[in-house]
Amino acid sequence: MNGAIRNNSTGRVLSFEQKGDFFYKRGNDKLDKNDLIEALCSYRRAMEQEPEDQYSCIAVAEVLSEMERYDDSNRVLLPLLSREDVEPEAIFGLGCNLAALNETDSAKKMLERYLQAEPEGEYIYDAYDLLDAIDDAEYRPGDFGELAPVLKEDMALDAAEEGRKALERENFPAAREALERAIKLDPTLNYARNNLSLLHFCKKDYERALSEADTVLNADPNDTQALCNKAMVYCAMRDGANANAAADALCRTNTERTDELCRISLVLMELGRFADAYKIAERLLKKTPYDEDALHRYAICAYELKRYDKAYNAYDKLCRIDPTDTIAKYYKKLCYNAQKGQLPRGNIRRFAANYQVPFDETVRRINRINELMKLSAAELHSQWQNSNELELLIRWGFTLPDIAIRRALLTAAAAFGDKRSEGLLRDFLLMREQDDELKRNAIAALAAMGAKQPYYLYIMGHLVESRAELRINAANAAYRNALTMCLANMYEHCSEREAKTAVSLWDRYVGAQERLPRISRAQEVALAAAIEYTARTECGGKPSRADICNAYGVSTLRLDNALKKLLPITAQEEK
Known part of the structure; x- marks a missing residue:
């Protein structure tokens, strides 16, 4: 008998199953010894034994933060915010995590919420210090206390970052324009030139990639990104000698x-x-x-x-940090x-360079998922209830690039409608790499199963609290497209606060309509432009109407018409 033994003198079964408090105390002991892995395992056992105990959840999150796994820590803490009796320490922990992730607006909101919840709390001075540090990082005063003027170097850095983001999305024309603009503003900005070299490499323009890398190395012979770019270019050109020469230089850094x-x-x-x-x-x-x-x-x-x-040992460590990590397993x-x-066989390599299982294992898992999906509804429900195999396969499947597979798995997970399913969907919302369209589906599924609000999700890289889930899904495709288009455009050059204001504006506008009127494609684009213009204005910015019109390709007349539609919402806000 697992965790128990029979007492022969009485015939009763004596259980050795420990309660949550035992594992919590063991976790404290391991944490005192700085054994983070053992502390995490013990706290997790405590959380499993008593899932309603907030202190066990907070302890798990604290260790994950110590490990600098801030997103994992947030996945543990954010569900606690839907509780009326949420512990203020959980709010403070979220503020610290978000600050570490450089999500300053969300961090400030959480820290201020903590100070309101516990004005005499244990962490008030830490919260004030962190708020001051965020403010110091955001503002650079001039000689007389005013904000310093934007320097040419700052504009170059902003353009370089814009180019990097576009490069990550494989939007090569936009990336090239932004990176070349950055270099024109500051020819010594190697960060931009290295990414331009990488862009040429991705487009297989090896000569130009080498040229940009050499320009950087002429200024700084030890620039690691330029040496890496050069090694990769020569490797792609099958020039082993030059590739290894660059690699030798890298080894000496x-x-x-x-x-x-x-x-x-x-x-x-x-x-x-x-x-x-x-x-x-x-x-x-x-x-x-x-x-x-x-x-x-x-x-x-x-x-x-x-x-x-x-x-x-390395993979065992990963398995202990996250027992649901089937890649590590x-x-x-x-x-x-x-x-x-x-x-x-044949001593062939069985590893994928990125953190994913190799191709043959991917095929095997997808085939297994297909087998399970062919079961009857009753059999599939039984499989879900009696085994964690399907849940683990779904969690793994969410890491695949194919959106059709992820959509099917999301639908399957939502169909079970229990606490495990809810947890899976909430975790999905916090996966930064997931498509906004799928996150809308997840929010609708959570609302349908009666999961407690609010729901937290990442939209365009920003953490958003959603209480308007039915509006998002009730709105027709044209209105949803307007919001998506607006956020996509704002992603390159706007702050987190401005993006959240845009979401709020859209939500208020859609919610104020008794019945959403049909709009054309041109009106859809104009609405997106108007939302950005209004959001940036509400946040204290001074956007140019001409620039907004050029960015969206709309006429001034259409923009003005769309702004008039938003006027009742903004006027109500001013009152």
């Missing part, structure tokens, strides 16, 4: 920046230089010992060097088999 160490390790792995990459990965792990990407790269290098025990088993001498 003494950088301790995590982003640079990460970039160097990837380049060395791509060149098959696992011994060198292993040394870099070790340095990286000293700085980010709980990061899944860092642990994964370290483990790949260890495996390739036949240090199977170290590879196994897959590789942990692979390393365990290697320790036993059971290598894959």
Whole structure:
């Protein structure tokens, strides 16, 4: 009998099943010894034993924050905000996490909420200090206390960041325009030039990629991103000698920046230089010992060097941090088999460079999902109730690039309508990489199952509290498209506060209509432009109507007509 033994003298069964308080105290003991992994496991056991106990949840979140896994910590804390008796410490923890993630507007909101909830609380001075630090970071006073003028260098940095974001989305024309604008403003800005080199590499324009990298290296021979770009370009050109010459230079760098160490390790792995990459990965792990990407790269290098025990330990660490991480479980088993001498046939590599299972395992899992989806409704419900296999497969499936698969899995998860399903959907809303369209579907499913509000989600990289879920889904496609178009345009150059104001404006406008009138495509675009213009104005900005019209491709007349439609909403707000 699991966790129990029979007392022969009385015939009764004595249970050894410990209550949550036991594991909570054990977690405290491990935390005092700075054993974060064991502390996390103990606190998680306490949370599982007594899921309604907020202190166990807060303790789990605190350890995850110590590990710098702030998004994971937020997933534990945010559901507590829907409780009327939410502990103020949970609110403070969210404020700290959001500040660490540089989401300053949301951080300030949470910290101010904490101060209102517990004006004499344990963390009031920490909250005030953090608010002051955020304000100091946001504002740069001039000689007489006024805000300093925007410098040319600042404009160049803003353009470079705009270009980087566009490059991440593979919007190459927009990326090139922004990066070249940044370089024109500040020709010494290597950050922009390196990303321009990377853009040319992505477009397979290797000569121009090398030219930009060489320009950077002429100014700074030790620039790691330029050396990485150069190594990758030569590798793509099958010029091993020059690729390895750049890699040799990378191995000699003494950088301790995590982003640079990460970039160097990837380049060395791509060149098959696992011994060198292993040394870099070790340095990286000293700085980010709980990061899944860092642990994964370290483990790949260890495996390739036949240090199977170290590879196994890295994945075991990830499994203990997140028991639902089936990617780590897959590789942990692979390393365990290697320790036993059971290598894959032909000793072929079985690792994906990014944090994902390899292709053959992806196919196997998708086939298994299809098998389960073919079950009758009763059989599928039984599978969900009696096993966590389907939940783990769905969580993994959410990491796939195919939106059709993710949409199907989201629908399947919502159909069960229980607490596990609710938790899965709430977690989905907080996955930054998920499409806004799918998040709207998740909100609708949560509302349909009666899940307690508010719902928290990331829209265009900003944390948003949603209490208007039925409006979002009741609005027809044209109105939803207007909001999406507006946020997509604002993403490049607007603040988090301005984006949230835009969402609020849209919500108030849609909610004020007894019946939404049909609008044409041109009116849809004009509405998006009007929402951005009004949101930026409400936040104290002075947007140019001409610039807004050019950005959206609408006439001034159409913009004015759309602004008139928003006027009752803005006038009501002023009252």
